[in-house]
Amino acid sequence: MPQPKYNLHLKGFVGGYDFDRDYVDYILAKNAGKPVHVLIDSTGGSLATALSISSAFKLHGDVSVHFVGMNASAATIAALGAKHVSIDTAAWYLVHKCSNEFFKWSSLNADQMADLISALERQKADLDKLDAGVAAMYAAKCRKDPKALLDLMKVGGWLSAKEALEWGFVDEITDEPEDTAPKLTDSTASAMAAAGMPIPNVPVADRESGLGRFFAAIAAMFRPSNAAAPVINNQSNTPQMSTIIFPALCAALALDSMELSGDKATASLSVEQLAKIDKALNGNASEIKAKDTEIATLKARVAELEKAPAETTSAIVSTSQQPEKPESPMDAFSASVRRAREIYDQLP
Numbered sequence: 001m002p003q004p005k006y007n008l009h010l011k012g013f014v015g016g017y018d019f020d021r022d023y024v025d026y027i028l029a030k031n032a033g034k035p036v037h038v039l040i041d042s043t044g045g046s047l048a049t050a051l052s053i054s055s056a057f058k059l060h061g062d063v064s065v066h067f068v069g070m071n072a073s074a075a076t077i078a079a080l081g082a083k084h085v086s087i088d089t090a091a092w093y094l095v096h097k098c099s100n101e102f103f104k105w106s107s108l109n110a111d112q113m114a115d116l117i118s119a120l121e122r123q124k125a126d127l128d129k130l131d132a133g134v135a136a137m138y139a140a141k142c143r144k145d146p147k148a149l150l151d152l153m154k155v156g157g158w159l160s161a162k163e164a165l166e167w168g169f170v171d172e173i174t175d176e177p178e179d180t181a182p183k184l185t186d187s188t189a190s191a192m193a194a195a196g197m198p199i200p201n202v203p204v205a206d207r208e209s210g211l212g213r214f215f216a217a218i219a220a221m222f223r224p225s226n227a228a229a230p231v232i233n234n235q236s237n238t239p240q241m242s243t244i245i246f247p248a249l250c251a252a253l254a255l256d257s258m259e260l261s262g263d264k265a266t267a268s269l270s271v272e273q274l275a276k277i278d279k280a281l282n283g284n285a286s287e288i289k290a291k292d293t294e295i296a297t298l299k300a301r302v303a304e305l306e307k308a309p310a311e312t313t314s315a316i317v318s319t320s321q322q323p324e325k326p327e328s329p330m331d332a333f334s335a336s337v338r339r340a341r342e343i344y345d346q347l348p
Helices: 021-030 047-060 074-081 110-142 146-155 161-167 186-194 210-221 247-253 271-307 329-345
Strands: 008-011 036-041 063-067 070-072 084-088 092-094 172-174 242-244 258-261 264-266
Touching (some): 008 021, 021 047, 036 070, 036 074, 047 074, 047 110, 070 074, 074 110, 092 161, 110 146, 161 172
Parallel strands (some): 008 036
Antiparallel strands (some): 242 258, 258 264
16 A cells, blocks of 8 residues: 555544544654654644644644645644644635633523623633634744734634735645545534634535434534534545544554545555454453453342341431422423533543
8 A cells, every 4th residue: 555645634523533632642753753744624623632732743843734625723723833834725724713612591590690691701711811822823823913813813714725825824835636625515514604603615515414414413512612613524424535544543553544445444454463453352352251250240249139138227217308399391401411411521
């Protein structure tokens, strides 16, 4: 298989499995002292991850980033630590002010409303600080007044490749044969509109299925709260030949990436790599067997405890307390959304 042009392909949600700081660290460490070429195609995500990756690029000292497609928010911040930044002639670039998710659907009295306003004022103050910090980073790259960058972030308009070069966000415009023009999907446009992001004037992709739009809407409801931009994944439902990254598998096999053709991933593996896979599988089998033994022991212990006589108690349970007021349908819905959100945020 021919060597890929780029050492890293960072796509999708910043902070997701395909735009992951750990994998970035792995590739940078593997290429210490060597030039590293990074392809970015992402409409944003976690500000924390973007700042971390930007710092990693800067510490490495010889990272070149190339933008293709539609790039916004955290994706642009991640590239600020690169030594050289280029953009495809058909790509787009967007900077905007930071944001936090806000959801409050409840009935509040005056005191509760005052508490909510106070909490929102604290969040606004934090966002103002973040905006000022990000504007200063952009200004250092563009060699302009931070206020000018803050004004641009407030407008939040899409920049063409030429405009991005004129501002100083990128150092060069290229027209590589493999760089394709971005296409706008229904779910991407809907997510941008919901987040207040302007819709760029780019070709529209083939119509998505109703089921695809439904899952995109569900995903948008539960995007991580630390995101600096909405969760947007501008990809077609039909798999094409593209580079994909499985961080754990690639790290174990010392691969940079794998190629996806249709629904099959292909990669050339050495005997040593196959031996690593076999060893890992055998190790998992041993762990599973040990866990099965532990479970059987615990089940036997539970069975013994169930046969023992139950303990008696003389504790008095008071029934004089008034029953709690049942939740209103609105409160129950709000609680369900919060619980679902908490569960989603705990997912890796």
